[in-house]
Amino acid sequence: MIDPLFLEGLIKILFVFVLISAALIISTRNLSSVLTTYTIQSFLLAAVSLLLYLMEGKGQLLLLAGLTLTSKVILIPYFISKIEEKIKIGRDLHFTYLEPTTSLLLSIGLILLSYVFLSRIFEDLSLSRLFFFGAVIGLSLTLMGMLVVFSRRKVITKALGYLSMENGVLMFGLFVTEIPFIIEVLIIIDLVILVMLTTILAVGMDSSIEEYRRKFRKIQIWAGGRSL
Template identity: 30%
Template sequence: MEAMNQLSNLCLLLVILLNFFTLGSARLGACIRAVALQGGLLALLPLLAHGLNAHTLLLAAGALGLKGLLIPWLLLRAIREVRIRKEVEPLIGFVPTLVLGALFTAGAFIFADSLPLVPAHHQGLFVPTSLATLFAGFLLLMSRRKAITQVLGYLILENGIFIFGTLLSEALPLMVEAGVLLDLLVGVFVMGIVINQINREFSTLNTERLSALKE
């Protein structure tokens, strides 16, 4: 059990490092691959937290298939089709974004330490990593101009929800967990349609240009 806890904490630390990488990188391909790797790490968490059984295997397989393989493949295909490689200058610079990410992460650990958690969860990294990942997703959504980068922010935000849900996966019905993954998949497909339509109509994915549509 101790070895499992150490492995899960290692995975969660890597998730936090990938948050920082995504916040500080301008290369869309590298950011998509980082989010894919984050999805692969998250797929291990149910197995490490609750052991091997049909429930955790199905949840891990679903997370790996969607978060680690299918959705990153769709996004990589999208950036090839629209021929973009880098994020334009963000609304908040990369260095300030990293500083805010570090502050949010530190605040997540401080806040999680004050929560009345059960002893088994109080010493773990699930809750602070979940909060830090949520904040990183919100920050990416708010600070980037490219629609694809904002989709990545949405994915990271959902990863934070998934981490927190992993603690409750034995209590939650499987249909609820499958519904979360389905909502994620549908959301990405909708964003893919929006991205394609924006690029077709305006020949750009810079969401700031949409302000020109105001009357």
């Protein structure tokens, strides 16, 4: 039997690495590095779920770890790597509204804000420190992923920011929400993400939102002409 205190210590170490991965996704300009960081982040979440399974013995946690490995560590990164090969964009050099340094400083504020906010929300609940910190990391990761969506111009990078937000939802749900509900939501979200990535791969969303809209209008015009 593994000591629960030892497992709890490992989970707290993983919390630190999850935050580091979120900071790297915000600041890194190389798309391959962003994808690798997202894959590592997803693997860390799967490891957290596995360690929680070893602590609590709930089979749903083991199922969630397997689902995370399959979809977020293998399947979705494979789709994105294929998109990278097709659109041939190695770097996302342009930022909207927020530069990486500003985003990192704002991220620190968001982590502190999440801590204060959740400490007030959960002050009347008998929530252990581990589960409280897990909720804080989950909310912080969601907000940091939102910063990526807000600050990046390339649509493929925005998609990675959205996926990082989803990881934050997963982390928050691991420590606060019922596990069967999380699994159902993640399956639906992953299916939506895969459809979106397939659309990107088919249309060639190799630039900003504006560029994609221009390409999509051309497809609509072409489809309208064919229907006539």
